[in-house]
Amino acid sequence: MRLFWHELRTEQVLFWRNREAAFFTFFLPVIFFLIFGAIYGNDTVAGIRGASFLEAGMIGYGVASTAFAGLAITMVIRRESGVLKRIRATPLPPWTYLVAVLVSTFVTFLIEAALLIGLGRVLFHVGLPPRAFSLLGALVIGAASFAALGLGLTGFVRSAEGSSAVVNFVYLPMAIISGTFFSPNRYPGFLKAIADVLPLTYFTRLTRDVMVSHHHLWSETGSLAVVLAWGVVGLAAAIRGFRWQPRDA
Amino acid sequence: MSSAVVVHGLEKRYGDRAALRGIDFSIEAGEVFGLLGPNGAGKTTTVEILEGYRKRDGGSVEVLGADPQSAGGAWRQRIGVMLQSSSLYPNLTVRESLTVFAGYYERPRDADEVIEIVGLEEKRGDRVRTLSGGQQRRLDLALALVGDPELVFLDEPTTGFDPGARRAAWETVRNLRTLGKTILLTTHYLDEAAQLADRLAVLREGRIVREGRPSELTGGAVVTEIRYRLDGREVVERTREPTQRLHELTAEALARGEELVELEVRRPTLEDVYLELTAE
Numbered sequence: 001m002r003l004f005w006h007e008l009r010t011e012q013v014l015f016w017r018n019r020e021a022a023f024f025t026f027f028l029p030v031i032f033f034l035i036f037g038a039i040y041g042n043d044t045v046a047g048i049r050g051a052s053f054l055e056a057g058m059i060g061y062g063v064a065s066t067a068f069a070g071l072a073i074t075m076v077i078r079r080e081s082g083v084l085k086r087i088r089a090t091p092l093p094p095w096t097y098l099v100a101v102l103v104s105t106f107v108t109f110l111i112e113a114a115l116l117i118g119l120g121r122v123l124f125h126v127g128l129p130p131r132a133f134s135l136l137g138a139l140v141i142g143a144a145s146f147a148a149l150g151l152g153l154t155g156f157v158r159s160a161e162g163s164s165a166v167v168n169f170v171y172l173p174m175a176i177i178s179g180t181f182f183s184p185n186r187y188p189g190f191l192k193a194i195a196d197v198l199p200l201t202y203f204t205r206l207t208r209d210v211m212v213s214h215h216h217l218w219s220e221t222g223s224l225a226v227v228l229a230w231g232v233v234g235l236a237a238a239i240r241g242f243r244w245q246p247r248d249a
Numbered sequence: 250m251s252s253a254v255v256v257h258g259l260e261k262r263y264g265d266r267a268a269l270r271g272i273d274f275s276i277e278a279g280e281v282f283g284l285l286g287p288n289g290a291g292k293t294t295t296v297e298i299l300e301g302y303r304k305r306d307g308g309s310v311e312v313l314g315a316d317p318q319s320a321g322g323a324w325r326q327r328i329g330v331m332l333q334s335s336s337l338y339p340n341l342t343v344r345e346s347l348t349v350f351a352g353y354y355e356r357p358r359d360a361d362e363v364i365e366i367v368g369l370e371e372k373r374g375d376r377v378r379t380l381s382g383g384q385q386r387r388l389d390l391a392l393a394l395v396g397d398p399e400l401v402f403l404d405e406p407t408t409g410f411d412p413g414a415r416r417a418a419w420e421t422v423r424n425l426r427t428l429g430k431t432i433l434l435t436t437h438y439l440d441e442a443a444q445l446a447d448r449l450a451v452l453r454e455g456r457i458v459r460e461g462r463p464s465e466l467t468g469g470a471v472v473t474e475i476r477y478r479l480d481g482r483e484v485v486e487r488t489r490e491p492t493q494r495l496h497e498l499t500a501e502a503l504a505r506g507e508e509l510v511e512l513e514v515r516r517p518t519l520e521d522v523y524l525e526l527t528a529e
Contacts, residue, residue, distance in 0.1 A: 003352070003353065006349075006352040006353075007352075010349050010352070013341070013345070014338060014340065014341070017340035017341065018340050081335075081336055081337075082332055082334055082335070082336030083336045083337070083338065085302070085332060085336060086330065086332060086336040086392070088302070089300060089301075089302075089325065089328070089330035090325060090350065090353040090354070090396070091322040091323070091325040091326050091353055091354060091355075091396075092353040093322060245302070
């Protein structure tokens with residue numbers, strides 16, 4: 001347990017120290033919330049107020065940027081720089097390390113979600129989500145599934161230099177197609193078809209149903225099932241492809 | 250004294266290529282053991298098997314009484330590893346890096362003490378990414394020491410150092426030795442091996458071709474080289490009877506009333522032996 005807290009604290013320091021990564025994964029969703037909120041916060045999007053739509057969407061974008069993209073890039077860089085290899089030579093148990101990394105990612109994402117909700121309340125007069133436990137449950141499940149996908153993706157990235165290119169190539173289009181910024185209702189058919197299989201579509205739908213429509217988490221079994229199924233796919237890829245040592249060694 | 254490392258008939262293959270073809274050696278507790286050889290000879294493969302990173306294909310390995318392939322956290326408390334390339338967090342300071350790694354061990358050394366051992370006192374509060382390559386290597390070494398290990402693996406610790414930094418690193422290794430640490434050092438620098446190692450093994454194409462004290466490695470060679478200049482020409486003679494030959498040469502020169510210009514008598518250096526041993 002002591003090792004876990006030590007590593008969790010270390011991971012938080014490492015995250016906030018790396019300003020580029022903190023900006024890219026943490027602040028970008030917040031900035032997009034402010035910009036797009038100013039543009040269409042008072043319009044009606046997909047039958048709901050723009051600011052409410054966007055707040056839930058940016059939480060979706062946030063899970064993709066922190067738990068998926070940020071985690072994947074960080075782990076590839078650590079693998080290729082030999083940090084993971086070095087950690088394996090210490091008495092820190094590998095599982096304690098991985099769990100601490102995942103929990104730290106979740107802590108970051110939770111802070112981000114709280115910040116988005118707080119800003120939405122203050123700047124755009126969006127009500128606080130009444131189903132707090134359903135929301136927390138959705139965030140846990142979403143973060144776990146996207147983190148599994150992020151770890152799974154590391155197996156497909158060969159170099160530290162290529163990590164942000166590959167990850168951005170996957171996650172930015174996904175974020176847009178999944179309807180985090182705009183309602184997918186107005187998308188052309190082929191984009192809708194892609195959106196229909198992407199996990200972020202369902203996670204965003206889940207958060208909107210919980211936050212805006214005040215549904216209980218367990219009443220959204222369809223969305224939950226798709227998010228979890230993608231999580232299982234990610235986990236399988238992670239078990240197959242996650243490595244502690246650099247490519248060349 | 251007990252053995253810290255015992256290796257018997259160690260074999261390793263990468264696909265069809267045999268990287269280690271049955272090597273044997275042992276390292277006594279408190280000893281500095283040098284593993285020497287050209288690139289691709291199998292040094293890093295050997296070290297990484299001993300560190301528990303790689304699985305062997307044959308033979309037996311015992312490190313601090315355990316098989317590295319199955320040894321756990323308690324065993325890792327007792328070893329320190331410095332990898333061949335730097336592996337650091339660029340955004341932490343020197344001191345923070347040590348505190349982070351110290352936290353993984355039950356009885357770590359004091360961070361400031363380790364910083365002193367590797368000579369990074371002035372960089373204590375600096376971010377790792379602002380350090381020079383040599384300074385980062387020293388921090389790598391510090392991280393290998395912070396758990397207060399009994400056995401330290403140093404894989405090419407001074408590659409890329411300038412001469413001053415290399416001497417400083419040698420001093421650090423000597424200090425570790427006086428603290429009673431067992432050290433396995435790989436290097437392709439001969440002077441480094443000769444300076445630091447109590448014993449060394451020369452590895453070539455996955456086999457140990459020579460093993461012993463640095464002095465023994467050269468002692469085996471019986472040929473002595475005599476050089477001098479005669480009529481402006483450099484003459485090099487190799488002889489098994491240097492006393493006799495030298496006597497003749499000096500007698501002749503004296504008889505002619507000449508000086509043997511640039512007379513030099515030398516036994517082969519470790520480098521000569523090494524180059525001979527590792528020559529293709």
